[in-house]
Amino acid sequence: MKDYSELFESILTTQDAISLESELDQLERAIYKTEIGAQKALDTLVSKKTADAIKDRLLSGEAKKVLAEIRSNLSKLKKIEITIAFEPSQDSIAKIHEWLTQNITKDILLDISIDKSIIGGIILVNKGKYVDLSLKTKLHEYFS
């Protein structure tokens, strides 16, 4: 993770992880199954951020190893399921991710669901532990 910190800074959600895996698949196919060179593949098939993060090592001839390491690091990320009541911006996701990384555990991946019926707040599922911090539950507790 240490070597790819710049790349993994932007992998906050399961959707980001899926996109990265897809880019890695395309890169692998382009490099080993076509005659497109690694440079051209990086320029055309992946995002600039990803390309910048892995460019040096990939072009140094360790492409296969680099791709395997990134995949390995991706598989080590711990998934935390969260449910929120609003459509989050990238900034919102970053703030929640940062808070959870600092307070719960490092190397996490957010699996985000949106459920407007919870009104506000958040519901967390981490390692099988369910924590309901939604406004709906608070209101229910208040009235019952």
Next chain:
Amino acid sequence: MEISLPVLTYATILLTSILGLVLGLISFLMLQLLRRYYTLKQEYDALTSKTRLQISKTFESLLSDSNKLAKDSQNEILKNLDEISIKHSKAYEEALITGKKKLEESFNDLDMKMSQAFEGEAKNFSSMVARAATNAQAEFKASLEERKKEMFTRIDSEAFGIIQKATQKLISKSLSRQDHEELVLSALEEAKREGLL
């Protein structure tokens, strides 16, 4: 020895004359007998008719006597029967009166016993009804309390549902993304303080 014809003739004439005399005698005797028979027959008829008349009279007399006797006997029997009937009627009447009295006494006794028994049963029944009514009242009260509780719970739940929907609408309209973010982060902070995470 040879018999001469004249002798034979005279002998035959003699014998025939003797035979004729015998026949004549027999006829005379027969005639006398017939006369005697008829005389006797007449006497017999006269005698039998007289005897028949006497027997008939005797029978008539006997029949008359027996009828009279039978009538007398019948009257006597009827009389006796009447007497017996009267006696029986009286006895029956007396038995009826006695039976009625005894029956009345028995009924009075039974009535008294039944009244006592009924009174006891009525008391038991009354206390049983009172107990049942108390139990039913208690059950009804409990059921009513339960129902009230259930209804209040339902009302609470419905009220909560209405308030929740209203709150949801209000909050979802009034909350900005930044508000949501702050809510999420403050909820997380609070959960951390409470040790929920």
